[in-house]
Amino acid sequence: xxxxxxxxxxxxxxxxxxxxxxxxxxxxxxxxxxxxxxxxxxxxxxxxxxxxxxxxxxxxxxxxxxxxxxxxxxxxxxxxxxxxxxxxxxxxxxxxxxxxxxxxxxxxxxxxxxxxxxxxxxxxxxxxxxxxxxxxxxxxxxxxxxxxxxxxxxxxxxxxxx
Amino acid sequence: xxxxxxxxxxxxxxxxxxxxxxxxxxxxxxxxxxxxxxxxxxxxxxxxxxxxxxxxxxxxxxxxxxxxxxxxxxxxxxxxxxxxxxxxxxxxxxxxxxxxxxxxxxxxxxxxxxxxxxxxxxxxxxxxxxxxxxxxxxxxxxxxxxxxxxxxxxxxxxxxxxxxxxxxxxxxxxxxxxxxxxxxxxxxxxxxxxxxxxxxxxxxxxxxxxxxxxxxxxxxxxxxxxxxxxxxxxxxxxxxxxxxxxxxxxxxxxxx
Numbered sequence: 184x185x186x187x188x189x190x191x192x193x194x195x196x197x198x199x200x201x202x203x204x205x206x207x208x209x210x211x212x213x214x215x216x217x218x219x220x221x222x223x224x225x226x227x228x229x230x231x232x233x234x235x236x237x238x239x240x241x242x243x244x245x246x247x248x249x250x251x252x253x254x255x256x257x258x259x260x261x262x263x264x265x266x267x268x269x270x271x272x273x274x275x276x277x278x279x280x281x282x283x284x285x286x287x288x289x290x291x292x293x294x295x296x297x298x299x300x301x302x303x304x305x306x307x308x309x310x311x312x313x314x315x316x317x318x319x320x321x322x323x324x325x326x327x328x329x330x331x332x333x334x335x336x337x338x339x340x341x342x343x344x345x
Numbered sequence: 346x347x348x349x350x351x352x353x354x355x356x357x358x359x360x361x362x363x364x365x366x367x368x369x370x371x372x373x374x375x376x377x378x379x380x381x382x383x384x385x386x387x388x389x390x391x392x393x394x395x396x397x398x399x400x401x402x403x404x405x406x407x408x409x410x411x412x413x414x415x416x417x418x419x420x421x422x423x424x425x426x427x428x429x430x431x432x433x434x435x436x437x438x439x440x441x442x443x444x445x446x447x448x449x450x451x452x453x454x455x456x457x458x459x460x461x462x463x464x465x466x467x468x469x470x471x472x473x474x475x476x477x478x479x480x481x482x483x484x485x486x487x488x489x490x491x492x493x494x495x496x497x498x499x500x501x502x503x504x505x506x507x508x509x510x511x512x513x514x515x516x517x518x519x520x521x522x523x524x525x526x527x528x529x530x531x532x533x534x535x536x537x538x539x540x541x542x543x544x545x546x547x548x549x550x551x552x553x554x555x556x557x558x559x560x561x562x563x564x565x566x567x568x569x570x571x572x573x574x575x576x577x578x579x580x581x582x583x584x585x586x587x588x589x590x591x592x593x594x595x596x597x598x599x600x601x
Contacts, residue, residue, distance in 0.1 A: 192416055196406040199414075203405045204398065213411060220419050277401040280394070298363055299395045300402060305365055320356055327359070331390050334397075 190235040191223055197301060198243060204296050205247055207281050215250065219243040240301070241311045244293055251289060283333035291326035294319055353377040358384060362391050460523060462557050462566050465543035465575035468520055468529050469562060473539040479531055480516030490517050494528040500572050502528045502544065505595035510588050512540055522546065532578075532588075540578030540588055547573035554589065556582065565589040569596070 198219060202212035219242045284292055290312065297303040297311065305323075309316045353374050360366040361374045378385040412418065472479050482490040487504055494502035497519050504514055512532035520527045522545030530542040547568045554567040563585050564577040574596070576589040 188416060195410050195414055196408075199408070199410070200402045200406040204402045212405075213414065217414055217419065220414060220416065224416065224420055276397055280397040280401050296398070300398045305360075305363070320359060323363075324355060324359055327391055327394065330394055331387075334390075334394070 185227075187227055187235070188224075191220065191239065194236055194239050195220070198239060201240065201296055201301055202243060202247075204284065204300055205243075205292065206250075207284065211250070215243055215246055218246050222246070234307075237303075237307050237311055240297065240303070244311055247293075248289065279334055280330075283330040286333050287326050287329055291322045291329070294322040295326040295330065298323055353381075353384070358388055359391075362388055362395075459557075461545065461547060461573050462555075462564050462575055463559075464523060464527070464545070465541070465566075465577055466557075466559050466562060466564055468527075468543055469541045469564075469577040472518070472529070472531065473541065479539075481518040483516040484514035486516075487514060490530075494519060498526045498528050498544070500544075500546070500570075501599065502530075503596050503599040504530050505542075505592050505599075507532050507540075507588060507591055510584075510591055511535060512588065515539070538579055540576065540585075542592055543575040543577070544572055546571060549573070554593075567593065569593075 195216065198216050199212060202215045202219075203209060206212045206215065219239060222242050223239060284295075287295065293312065294308055297308045298305070303311070305316050305319050308319045312319065351373065357366060357370065357374060361371065366374060378388060482493065484490070484504075491502055491504055494517060502517075504517065507514075511534050513534075515531040515533050517528060517530040520529050520543075524546055527543060527545035532540045532542075534540075548571075549568045551570065552566075552568045554565050557564045557566065558580070561580050562577055563580055563582055564575050565585060566573065566575045567589075568574070574592065576585065576592055578585055578588065
């Protein structure tokens with residue numbers, strides 16, 4: 184296996200984690216990872232060195248944008264029932280953070296996850312999203328404020344003005 | 346001289362938590378937090394947030410990678426239906442002059458084409474496996490079928506005769522389309538192979554034929570006078586192209 188292939192393969196677990204948090208849907212997440220890998224393998228010769236990791240996250244982030252665009256044309260399915268209300272603390276917390284992520288707009292969710300979950304630098308995220316660092320920072324600040332408000336059970340629009 | 350009196354901005358608080366703050370400023374921020382409990386609480390909440398994210402999603406990265414994501418396997422059999430403009434879409438260059446349209450090349454893929462073809466493929470997959478109830482109106486009532494679908498759809502729905510291709514009309518049904526009703530006709534060959542013709546209103550007035558493939562089914566799409574046609578069936582592209590050409594020629598003659 185080539186060095187390129189090895190570095191792609193090593194990234195699969197982290198890509199799955201990011202995709203899962205991004206979509207909050209196990210199947211859609213693995214579809215995204217699969218399409219990302221297919222795209223990456225196909226473009227092996229176009230990859231002129233550099234950071235395989237950021238490149239893969241860039242592909243995945245863009246594919247997710249396309250996915251959401253095509254999803255917007257389809258009926259949305261929602262869970263009918265809140266599953267298991269007496270879940271243990273960790274599970275309930277997991278559900279809360281999931282719900283909080285759902286309140287974010289796509290660019291903010293992506294920034295938040297790339298920085299907080301995937302440990303990327305602001306510079307890397309700016310490259311992945313193709314925006315200036317200042318935009319990354321303001322998206323991150325807004326995302327954190329929204330998630331904080333959601334976790335505190337507060338509607339963001341009703342937050343007190345300091 | 347009191348450096349920590351220089352206010353710390355919100356950007357700096359984020360940068361501090363994310364390890365992006367220049368080292369020489371860290372002590373200032375820490376001094377600031379010691380006397381600004383509101384900011385200290387925010388910083389603390391962001392750290393807790395990161396822990397929650399890891400607690401919830403790190404397990405996904407620990408799972409063993411599913412077989413369908415193995416690189417070896419992906420190289421052998423990529424997913425056929427990629428998202429968006431990456432869809433495995435090719436222009437079918439049909440026997441040029443015998444057919445009355447010009448292929449303009451495989452440039453942009455209009456979204457109508459994709460969603461339209463997806464709808465048709467969904468209908469195809471749903472009904473071709475039906476043994477007892479594949480259609481609402483059977484093929485031996487061809488005149489009634491055509492009149493009914495034409496009336497409901499608002500354009501001339503014509504059920505072409507495909508016996509030259511060895512296909513017999515099974516019948517048809519009315520379906521909900523992307524913007525109003527859609528007609529759906531099914532044909533069957535001697536060995537049980539089934540082809541379907543899906544038509545619905547489309548914004549693209551007229552287009553060249555395009556080919557798409559999903560799983561085991563291939564589709565040819567084109568639009569003519571505001572009506573989109575999708576002929577779907579099997580994975581033999583030459584055969585599909587011949588059938589689609591017959592459909593095109595006959596609907597053309599019948600003002601369909």
